[in-house]
Amino acid sequence: MWLPLHTFCLRSRTGCRGSFVAALLRRPRHIHANVSPFSHSAGRSAQACKALLYRTHGDPSRVVQLEDVDISPVGTKDVLVKVLAAPVNPSDMNMIQGTYAILPDLPAVGGNEGVAEVIEVGSQVKSLKAGDWVIPKDAGLGTWRTEAVLAEDDVISLPNDIPLLSAATLGVNPCTAFRMLSDFEDLKPGDSVIQNAANSGVGQAVIQIAAARGINTINVIRDRPEFTQLSDRLMGMGASHVIKEETLRRPEIKELFKTCPKPKLALNGVGGKSATELLRHLQVGGSMVTYGGMSKQPVTVPVSALIFKDVKVRGFWVTQWKRDHSHDGRAFRTMLDELCSLIQQGKLTAPACTEVGLQEYRKALDAAMQPFTSTKQVLIM
Numbered sequence: 001m002w003l004p005l006h007t008f009c010l011r012s013r014t015g016c017r018g019s020f021v022a023a024l025l026r027r028p029r030h031i032h033a034n035v036s037p038f039s040h041s042a043g044r045s046a047q048a049c050k051a052l053l054y055r056t057h058g059d060p061s062r063v064v065q066l067e068d069v070d071i072s073p074v075g076t077k078d079v080l081v082k083v084l085a086a087p088v089n090p091s092d093m094n095m096i097q098g099t100y101a102i103l104p105d106l107p108a109v110g111g112n113e114g115v116a117e118v119i120e121v122g123s124q125v126k127s128l129k130a131g132d133w134v135i136p137k138d139a140g141l142g143t144w145r146t147e148a149v150l151a152e153d154d155v156i157s158l159p160n161d162i163p164l165l166s167a168a169t170l171g172v173n174p175c176t177a178f179r180m181l182s183d184f185e186d187l188k189p190g191d192s193v194i195q196n197a198a199n200s201g202v203g204q205a206v207i208q209i210a211a212a213r214g215i216n217t218i219n220v221i222r223d224r225p226e227f228t229q230l231s232d233r234l235m236g237m238g239a240s241h242v243i244k245e246e247t248l249r250r251p252e253i254k255e256l257f258k259t260c261p262k263p264k265l266a267l268n269g270v271g272g273k274s275a276t277e278l279l280r281h282l283q284v285g286g287s288m289v290t291y292g293g294m295s296k297q298p299v300t301v302p303v304s305a306l307i308f309k310d311v312k313v314r315g316f317w318v319t320q321w322k323r324d325h326s327h328d329g330r331a332f333r334t335m336l337d338e339l340c341s342l343i344q345q346g347k348l349t350a351p352a353c354t355e356v357g358l359q360e361y362r363k364a365l366d367a368a369m370q371p372f373t374s375t376k377q378v379l380i381m
Contacts, residue, residue: 051145057098085168086114086143088377109142115167165350173201189214197269211238248277272297
């Protein structure tokens with residue numbers, strides 16, 4: 001459920017700051033949740049919504065259940081929202097499995113990303129009105145549900161004339177791609193970026209944002225039966241080159257670098273040998289930024305890359321970036337405005353998505369766990 005962070009305890013793997021919501025949710029199948037201590041005045045009377053709830057960590061297809069959840073009245077600084085669409089991301093699955101860096105108290109509702117429409121606003125709400133589209137400012141609101149009462153400060157508005165799937169998938173992957181292309185190297189038109197996991201949500205956003213900036217992308221994907229079709233799709237998005245992982249270790253990679261400069265920036269969403277190969281092709285002084293580890297293998301850095309090329313090895317987590325900039329919302333607002341402008345210009349599209357009704361959530365969860373997944377599962381409420 002979308003729970004304000006005041007009441008939805010996100011804890012690190014080593015501890016937790018409270019259990020207010022967990023106590024509220026330790027009840028039978030019909031659940032009273034999202035009773036925010038900041039909602040003092042009553043708007044409409046309490047009503048129920050549908051939510052995908054999990055009470056224990058484990059296999060998402062086994063532990064997630066569709067349940068009824070009561071939502072609280074709308075307080076003076078709250079908004080009632082109707083969730084329109086919410087994707088199933090790897091981080092959502094990791095949270096349910098209990099392996100992510102931050103975990104909510106249990107029971108909890110899945111989902112960290114999505115778009116909702118404002119239905120009603122409290123009397124002191126200034127920045128939002130009925131009909132506005134909003135997305136979460138931070139992880140942990142629990143977006144896999146049909147409705148929620150949220151604090152005004154927990155969401156941020158988007159233009160409601162962009163495609164629904166673009167709005168629903170905007171808050172995580174495009175923001176990750178935008179920040180990595182902006183914050184680690186001073187990239188100019190004509191420069192190059194190399195990335196693995198190029199067909200992922202982040203990878204597709206990197207291709208499109210880089211293309212809009214005139215930056216070359218060298219996109220590495222695993223070999224698969226439909227490699228040619230996938231390569232054509234990525235090229236159609238603006239990819240400069242699409243290659244198989246084994247090509248990084250072959251002589252023909254030298255031919256590629258005759259047509260574009262060696263990359264200043266490498267983006268690693270895989271880890272293991274794939275990350276090591278990216279490092280080998282960086283310019284002297286370049287940076288490799290790790291944002292994911294799909295292979296579940298550690299990143300190994302050759303000593304020669306550190307000594308003779310002085311490469312920089314960094315990490316990035318968009319959740320931490322959002323929290324670091326939460327005191328001043330201008331940076332987040334500016335980034336969203338730029339991304340929405342690209343969407344409106346047709347330069348940034350949503351990743352390939354499969355729309356799944358909430359009642360068929362098990363199909364979405366099962367599909368999201370499959371290897372070589374080329375489409376993102378999106379729950380339509």
